[in-house]
Amino acid sequence: MCLAVPAEVVELMEDGLALVEIGGVRKQISLMLVDDAEIGDFVLVHAGFAIEKVDAEEARRTLEILEEYAHLDETGPGLYA
Amino acid sequence: MRFVDEFREPELLRGQLEEIRRIGFRASFMEVCGTHTMAISRAGLRPLLAGRVELVSGPGCPVCVTSEADIGRAIALAGLEGVTLATFGDMMRVPGPQGTLSEAASRGAAVKVVYSPLEALRLAREDPGRRVVFLGVGFETTAPAVAASLLTARRDGVGNFFVLSLHKLVPPALRALLEMEDFAIDGFLLPGHVSAVLGARAYSFLADEYGVPGVVAGFEAADILRALCMLMEMKRGGKASVAVEYTRAVREEGNPRARAVMEEVFEPADAEWRGLGIIPASGLQLREEFRPHDAGAWEVESPAPAGDRGCRCGDVLCGRIRPPDCPLFARACTPESPVGPCMVSTEGTCASYYLYDFREGEGHVG
Numbered sequence: 043m044c045l046a047v048p049a050e051v052v053e054l055m056e057d058g059l060a061l062v063e064i065g066g067v068r069k070q071i072s073l074m075l076v077d078d079a080e081i082g083d084f085v086l087v088h089a090g091f092a093i094e095k096v097d098a099e100e101a102r103r104t105l106e107i108l109e110e111y112a113h114l115d116e117t118g119p120g121l122y123a
Numbered sequence: 124m125r126f127v128d129e130f131r132e133p134e135l136l137r138g139q140l141e142e143i144r145r146i147g148f149r150a151s152f153m154e155v156c157g158t159h160t161m162a163i164s165r166a167g168l169r170p171l172l173a174g175r176v177e178l179v180s181g182p183g184c185p186v187c188v189t190s191e192a193d194i195g196r197a198i199a200l201a202g203l204e205g206v207t208l209a210t211f212g213d214m215m216r217v218p219g220p221q222g223t224l225s226e227a228a229s230r231g232a233a234v235k236v237v238y239s240p241l242e243a244l245r246l247a248r249e250d251p252g253r254r255v256v257f258l259g260v261g262f263e264t265t266a267p268a269v270a271a272s273l274l275t276a277r278r279d280g281v282g283n284f285f286v287l288s289l290h291k292l293v294p295p296a297l298r299a300l301l302e303m304e305d306f307a308i309d310g311f312l313l314p315g316h317v318s319a320v321l322g323a324r325a326y327s328f329l330a331d332e333y334g335v336p337g338v339v340a341g342f343e344a345a346d347i348l349r350a351l352c353m354l355m356e357m358k359r360g361g362k363a364s365v366a367v368e369y370t371r372a373v374r375e376e377g378n379p380r381a382r383a384v385m386e387e388v389f390e391p392a393d394a395e396w397r398g399l400g401i402i403p404a405s406g407l408q409l410r411e412e413f414r415p416h417d418a419g420a421w422e423v424e425s426p427a428p429a430g431d432r433g434c435r436c437g438d439v440l441c442g443r444i445r446p447p448d449c450p451l452f453a454r455a456c457t458p459e460s461p462v463g464p465c466m467v468s469t470e471g472t473c474a475s476y477y478l479y480d481f482r483e484g485e486g487h488v489g
Contacts, residue, residue: 044185044264044316045158045342045470046372072241074271075381086319086372089211089261090239091268094319094378100371 046088048101051081062087139348144175146355151177151307153300153442155293156314157184157470158342164479166344176351179308179442180475182296182399185261186213186468187440190395193289194219195425197258198227200287200418207233207250209243210258217464220426240272240286247276247284256418259288264316266290266407267381270388273409273416285418288407291394293317294325295405299396300441301333308442310354311337312347315369320385322377323367330363341369388413397464398437436463439472446476453481 049062049069058074062085069087073079076092084101085092154160160180163169169178182188198219201208208224215225215236228234233253237243240257247255259269269286276284293314300306313326318339329337336357340350350368357363367373385407394406409417434456435449446452446465456462458474465473 044156044262044314046264046316046319071239072268072271072275074275075267075378075384077380086316088264088316089268090241091271093264093267093316093381094372096372 044088046086046093048084048096049087049092050098050101051079051083051085051092054081060092062092136344136348139345139352140171142352143172143348143355146352146359148355148359149175149177150309150355150358151179152310152312152351152354153179153181153308154312154340154347155181155183155297156312156317157187157468157472157475158316159183159312159314159340159347160472161470161475162342162344163347164475166347167479168344168347169480172351176355178312179445180439180472181300181311181442182396182440183314184465184468184470184472185265185291186211186217187436187464187471188291188296188396188398189214189217189260189289189464190397191219191428192395192425194224195221195428196419196423197287197289198222198224198232199423199425200256200421201227201232201234203254203421203423205253207235207246207253207255208258209235209237209240209246209255211238211260212236213468213470214258214260216461216467218429218432218462220429240269241275244272244276244281244284247281248279251283254283254285254418256285256287259286259290262291262293262314262317263320263382263385264314266389267320267378267385270385273388273413274384276416277413282415285416286409287418288389288409289394290389290407291396292391292405292407293321294328295402296396296399297326297329299399299402299405301329301335303441305443306441308335309358310335310363312350312354313337313339313365315339315341315372318367318369318373318377320378320381323365323373323375325377326365330365334363336363337365339365339367339369339373341371396440398440432462434463436465436473439465446473447481449473453477 049064053061072091084098086094243257329335338350338353389407391404392408438444461467465471
């Protein structure tokens, strides 16, 4: 229903924004929905927002699975991006 | 990587399957998450569990449960002069009474596909002369993100950013299913990321009021099998409760901050679900103070729903039939040429069955 992707916070920016790294790609997201996310933390990212902090090792594991998912979506960006 | 190896270990999966068989009775469980539906089909779990556990797909795809009338409203908004409609890509090909958003775009309507409501907000900032409407679909995972975008718009005075809120809430839908006369399910596989926001406590009514167990599950085959084992153990012990298998992302209390943001902007309202009809307090509307940003309040003319096209998506979403039981499945309705939303969405039940459980010439294998 609502795929969320684990990502590592690599830079904190102004306005509650952050740069995160997802499978080697850097992306700007918002940290408005989580408390006290720091550089090095892993967060679940959904629709451009971190929705929860997650354990780093667990996050890496899920990322590998999601890499397999990535090539399955042939219909373009969805709710699950 | 330690966990990856463990979770992908075929022996582990075999052991879990054995355990499910060993428990020794038949059961049917409903997954209410499109990502689960896709994961189950992708891992081939339906045929592996046949004869022991039947996995029934529920109303877990927000695109699929959006009513035809609401899609019609979105398309009508997209056709207004000076309006840009921003939406997640899944919505583009879902048929409404007057065609799809994609067709509206080809006729000249300004429709933009975005990954995040923040992108829609950026469109509004960059072009103050246009009204940018974000089409808000999604469950409790997505609604906080839309709410946060709206709070940002208000803080920054972006007056040309609007939301059409078609958001839906999962717990009222579960209650509506349980109240259906012909609904007979032994338990629920509960959604992982909705629960990251809501917390497991939000589902305690399943066990307390209906005696039906539920387990919040992650999205790998091992997660799902482990959650099914937990459900079967509860069923065998005759004690229904709500438990979390997906502990790496879901806390009992969920994410209170995300919920607070969602509740600051939205309030529950009756909503129409495809297949389930109008469910009281199962949707989200903008609170009074955010009405200036509410595209749902705009007067637009939208044709009446087209009515029966032979599509059985509504019955699929309630678990009444499986996709192959629909006469259109894999014939008139395919992912390339979808008739109903369950075949359109990347996480729709029909699309998931078509991609993984169905073989041309062999029929359905699950």
